[in-house]
Amino acid sequence: MIEIRNLTKEYEGVTPLKDLSVTINDGDIIAVIGPSGTGKSTFLRCINLLETPTSGQIIVDGEDITDPRCDINRVRKKMGMVFQSFNLFGHLTVIENIMNPQITLLGRSRQEAYDKGMDLLDKVGLYAKALNYPDELSGGQQQRIAIARTLAMDPEIILFDEPTSALDPSMIGEVQSIIRMIAKTGRTMMIVTHEMDFAKKIANRVFFMDGGSIYEEGTPKEIFNNPRKDKTRRFVKRMSTLSYRIESRDFNFETVYEELQPYAEKLLIENERISKVQIALEEICVNNLFLNDEEPNIYCSIDYSEKSDVLSLEFKYAGTHYDPSTSDNALFMSILEEPTTSMVDEVLENSGKWYDNHTLIEYRWEDEK
């Protein structure tokens, strides 16, 4: 159990951590999320004193590790850390990277350390790479070995500092699945991450950090689906969804277009697909739904899934049903007929909710096949 009391870290002119207090229980799997520069990594690095806190206490199993008399090297052996940049020892082979710390720090025999190392390499699927040097491996492989190196020390808690941020997108999966595998063994873990999907699936507690402290804490469901606080809500939504409630014909679509541009830049969506969304938005809302109802009640959301590379535009609305495929707008129709565009249009019967109709248009980028 780790108890953190009034943790503050100050640099000249910057205070990345402000009076942070929290308790980490054995078996917790904590995802730390939040905007950049809010002290997530600093928080993690303070826990094993890679950063020395300016004030506050960190109590690990009843021992205050900020006390200068505390032997931090002994405490660190109980805490594994996985870095964004892997940090494998470049002059040692893969198996030595895993063996040597066990021999030097835990006093294990060479054979013991080797056996343990080979078991772990087997688990992370890199048994065959035992005698390679780190610079001969891909980023994903290096990170899997860094995780094996940490596991070999049998730590009570593992701190992951953005473990997939430096990886090529194609390698994120292999590392995440190893971390998920460890999570199943019930080991205490703390992960700073920008991968919301991953955080949602793996964690049992989520810390949303903002301004150097834990702004909101909760289960993944609470944080991602029902955030209570304003900043959390905005952060969670803004990650991949733009949503609007349109309740008047005077709705200013300009604001939507203005928000779409940075959204597209952040998520690396092509301008072409963004303009397809704009065309659809105009055609469906302005040219049709607004004509049908004097007091429109439309919920519109734009969502992008990085994983499947699908940009979707979704309408839920009350009142008269409108089928977009009956549009007489030639441009809109030609886009709708493209093989990369698909549409679901339905009337929600007996929904008993606010909206009676549902339209979902999905835009994919050109299939490579």
Next chain:
Amino acid sequence: MMKTMRLVSFLLLAVMAFTVMTGALPCFAVYAEDGEPENIALNGITTIEQLNGKRLGVQTGVLYEDLIKDELEDEEWLYYKLPNDMIPALENNKIDAYLIEEVGYYAQRYEHPELVRLEEAVGQCEFAVIVGNNDRQDLLFSQIQEFIADRKESGWLDALYDYWVKNWDPNTCKIESVPETTGENGSVIIAIEGGYEPFSFESGGEFSGYDVEFMMNFCAAYGYQWDFKSMEFDSIAPGCISGKYDFGMNIVVDEERAENSVLSDPYYVCDIIFVLEGEDTRNMGLIEKLENSFYKTFIKEERWKLFAEGLLRTLAITVSSVILGTLLGFAAYMACRHGNKAANALTGAVDWFIEGIPTVVFLMILSFIVFGNSHLSGTIISILGFSLIFGCGVYNNLKVGMGAIPIGQTEASRALGYSDTQSFFKILLPQAARHFLPIYKSNVVSLIKETSVVGYIAVMDLTKMGDLVRSRTYDPFFALIAVAVMYFVMEAVLVRIVNRVEFSIDPKRRSKEKILQGIVERE
């Protein structure tokens, strides 16, 4: 590897030999015999005025040029460390004439009969003994004054001058009987040039000459043990003024010198003359000349022993400095590593000072100022100096090498639980070694070469020994080649040793067996 090295050595030697031969060819040129009995200068110069606008040579530190400067116009002065180096300069037309004291000319003419003098002397020089500025100065000064006065009166000084200077013959002149001294009043350190016939020169492993016999007799008369130290001429006066040496020989008397130091009455006086190149009438063949030159350089008086001795001393200075300097630089790096303010300030200051001044100046400061009054030998001072210089290099190399290791390596090892020291030695240093060993190697090579300046503080290293031999043979060819080859071989050997170390500590060159030593492998 060995084969390539041999080939490279051979090629290098060939290139060097060729360069020196072509450069030195004029001195082997065979002149047709002519019947003229009177040898005159090849360029036809017979008077001092004709030297206007010419290039003139003079030995550094003797100040003879001051005697004639006012009478000449547009002349250019070139300074030489050894008087005998002016002969090849003359032969290769680097200079048109050079100034030397009459006595030096007689000595040179024995080996180089083609040299001619201008009849007109530019002036006279008085030569005195400089007395070291230490606590025995007053006593030694009165004793040397008394000795010079006595011996002048008795005619002994004139007889000594006639024997060594006027009737100079390098084959027969020697100290006939070394005077007996009781040595009851301790020993005196006497600074001499050591490569300056007929005043002080090396002969069969001992110093000999006018100055040497003169001072031996002084020592015998006053109960001192003599201790002759050979050095660059321009180090003699500064060394005595700093109090390091008790006497310095052959000091030209001038007002400025007399003000700053304690000079005895003159112990000899002689004309200063211009020397020019005349015709060589010896008609010696090239092979014969080479043979003669080789014999003079290595065989005569067992001079090869001088080379061997110099080589050993240079090697001793280099190897000791490499070892001490490495330890020193490493210790300094360890002390400064965590930003300790005092250690960093001290190291920074030493580094700044040493890097900022030429090696030879630094050595002379150590020898004449810092250790001016101590009796540490020049070799020890050189080792100290070069250890500091090399240490600075090692310190800076380590800084660069360590700086090349990403901070993540430290963080990862510390996060695993490695202590600071464990992290440094097990993780950082092995990786940094790959970065700094190549620079370290080139530092070793430049150190060997830099040690060639220790002659300035009276250390008889390989270069100085080469100078001594050259000054006896009046012939630079073999002495220079021998010295160059020995430096080259020394460098090759030391670099090989560092290569071995580099190879053996390179973690990526380990075999699988070594990596998995003592482990039962799994399939």
